[in-house]
Amino acid sequence: MRIIEPHIHMYSRTTDDYQAMWEAGIRVIVEPAFWLGQNRRYAGTFYDYFAHILEFETERARKFGIDHYAAIAVNPKECDDLDLANEVIDGIDEYLDHPRCVAVGEIGMNMNTENEIACFRRQLLIAEQRAMPVVIHLPHIPKKEGARIAVDIIKAEGVTQKRIIIDHNTEETMEIGRETDCYLGLTVYPYSKLNPERVSMILREWGTGQVMIAGSADWGVSDPLSLIKVADYLLQDGHDEATINGILHDQPAAFYGVSPNFKPDFDLTPVPVSEYQR
């Protein structure tokens, strides 16, 4: 199967993860810009990080046979320092123009503060102006309120809904997301967020159209093979292969395919580890 992982933070993962992902059939991945675990103090440290995921990480992935793309933005957790966030966004164009950048993201909310909302709106409008896909992060805790805020802003600003994915949905936010034509993401973590059983029930209730599943693996307890495990469970649980192929390949390909930079190469050959040069 040709599998696309639509949301993963390889910056925080090891080469063992790349090998395991390749062996499991994952060939194309998208890495949104995220919070590094400690708030940055300078615009320059954001820019160095953007360059890292656009260039170094793409090269690292290629050696393991994986075609890696990035999404670039100031993440919600660092938007509360609004002056710094705005300074970063003032200089973000050259990173959005990078040939490996396929989306603006992740933007959205963490605690639904006014500064987060201001940053979200500004970056959402930049994406609309550039006709780029957008990855929206819903909060972990005030999730339903965050979904409401995001959807109300999307509607009020009249931005193109089919170019947006609202990610990290649960049972309580699907109804709000389905008010729009946005893609909806389900994130599966080993111990929190969703598990495969809940994903299967959500898909039965809300349909599989424009839905994507991601591992969103990062520094925390997470699993870069999460979406494979969900796919196996969905098959056992009676979802057909075309549906699963839609979720693992067709829907992410259609979503990111709006970007002219997204030209997935499923046929990269891994470099033998003995020849791997640091």
Ligand SMILES: [Zn+2]
């Ligand atoms: Zn993420």
